[in-house]
Amino acid sequence: MPIFEYQCKKCGRVTEVLEKAGTKGKHTCAKCGSSEMVKLLSAFGVGKSGASSSSGSCPTGTCSLTH
Numbered sequence: 138m139p140i141f142e143y144q145c146k147k148c149g150r151v152t153e154v155l156e157k158a159g160t161k162g163k164h165t166c167a168k169c170g171s172s173e174m175v176k177l178l179s180a181f182g183v184g185k186s187g188a189s190s191s192s193g194s195c196p197t198g199t200c201s202l203t204h
């Protein structure tokens with residue numbers, strides 16, 4: 138599940154927000170109530186994709202020959 142961090146422009150408080158796909162809601166600061174939130178880049182979900190999907194489910198390596 139993607140978790141994004143938003144930082145309040147007013148007071149600088151960082152809030153973690155669980156964001157589902159397709160959801161575009163406005164986030165407000167829990168401290169001062171301001172809706173001016175800046176999305177921060179999180180370490181989750183960045184990079185590391187596509188390198189672990191090559192025949193990892195076949196222990197003998199012969200599964201692809203049975204077509």
Ligand SMILES: [Zn+2]
Binds near residue numbers: 149171
């Ligand atoms: Zn705030």
